Amino acid sequence: MVLFPRILAAFLIALWVYAPAQGRSEEEREGGIIGTGIVGTITHLGSIHVNGLHIQVDDMMPISGSVEPMSAGDLEPGHTVAIVAERVDDGWHARHIRQVFPLVGQVTDFGDGELAVLGTRVTVGETLPDLLVGDWVAVSGLWQEKAVRASRIERLTGTEYQARISGTYLSSDQNGALVIGSSLISGISPQHLQSGDLVRVYGEPGPSGIEATRLETGLFDETVGIIQVQGYYSAPQPDGLYTVLGSGLVAYTERPEMIDQNDSVIRCGQTGRLIDSGVADQDGNDARDLQAELGC
Template sequence: MMTRFARFCEGGADLISGLKLSRSTVLTAAVAAALGLSAVLGCASEACAQATGPSGGQPQNNQDREGGIIGTGVTAYDLVKLEAGIYGTITALGSIYVNGHHIGIDDELAVRGSAVLTQAGDLQPGHTVAVVVRRSGDGADGYDWRAVDLRHVAPLVGPVDQRQAETMTVLGTKVRLPAGVTAPEVGQWVAVSGLWQGDQVVASRVDVVTAQDRTAQISGSFDGLNSDGGFRIGQTLIRGLIPEHLVPGMRVRVLGTPVAGGLSAQTLESGLFDGDVGVQHVEGYYSIPAPDGRYTVLGSGLIAYTTRPEMISTSDPVFRCGQAGALIGLAGAPEELTALFNGC
């Protein structure tokens, strides 16, 4: 079924004409008007979507970069809603910097979902996190946002299967180690922070798990079931649970027991953030487009479609915005808003 966002982007019609506005859309538009912002809409179409390069440099036009996104779009003004979500790698402390955002965070704030961290004061550069944030007033405190909720997103937690000079294997999935990092011994448990690239993880940090009560886990993009009812995330075969309500591209986290080449699942959860968020700003690599043109920023749960899959580059990380499970663009949005999200 075509979403109202898709109908707007495809038809180019006025938002008011022929579409039912949700209460949140009306509210955010009203907030934007109160702030003196023009009601310009962004959509992730060939004409208006943008992607930001891996070093936070100049945005690249999606018409060239992605070959035409179809089926998504959104108003830009959910950026001023109560809460947003930021997923990416911590690049510096004080409190933390993620995807270019300066996020104020209390050291005592609990860190969810981590095998090695308990509170925000334990965070270090290289950890990958999903943070629910609110705007930090007028920014006079030096922060763009204030953290409301914090999750450590480790693509892999489990014992080292194999180790080489620059790589290791955890739960059957290859991990590219950060420069200068030596793989722990085979059998030692690790929590790998980093980003998925294809079926491997590009690690940004590796922590040794010292807790005695250990649960293996993998966090990444669901890409559909195998013929036997199992599925893979990366090169890790998931056994023991057959998900019935997952959609390809959705972000899942599976917990269980390590087995040869994979994971015997005990529990499975979907979604990236612990709480409702409006717009999301995520870091990651694009997946290879599926036959129907669907692709995602791996590990984010945000999808889009392209009519020119050969134009999707999977070699460099990107920074993208999303909402309601869809990648979006914010072309034409006021500078006061887009500056906070690196242009999306």
């Protein structure tokens, strides 16, 4: 009688197939196949350091979102980036890098340690770059309240560029118009934006904003697991919603006075929500270890 050996063989085959599949799903949950998102400012090179993490990069890797075509070897301190990374041999390796510009447009005004681009104030520290009104600039940095704290400003040669804004949508103005920072977005009336969404807008520049021809949401072109972000908190909305500006990650508070908007923070998030240490939507100690390694 051969029934029992056949059943045993079928069981062993099923077990052999299931084990690798289970391993793959665990690897995906832990940030192996599904990458980890890292969003912040490059502090120094070799390969690159972002938010205190040393991330190995291939210098020939093409960078998405750049104004001019560039590769990872062209990145400089002060550039703001959104990286999809994975841990390999206990180190971080980038597999995709997007250059993030809060603003790309023409300079419309100067002030004391600041300038205006697309209707939004840009603080630049003690020394203003050598710029003129009308110059095109690409601004790297972090949003704070309705302004951008620039970490790097690059003057663009020529004028054949699309204006850009990358920032957080929180609410419309009194006329129902879309506003990001202090920049008015016209030309497009999106129907499904939610408060806290990260929005990337492209179009024609104006003194108070941008005439949009294209609007996209999110920082990443692929699914990521845990996201580590650097930035400043927004002021809480009437319903208690707040975000790390420029991240697309939100949370709610019943104590809005406790949300400090003056100092930058490093936070983790997942599936559009800010999360506290050790509470990622992943099972096991590996998820907690990953958050600990990310410092959030």
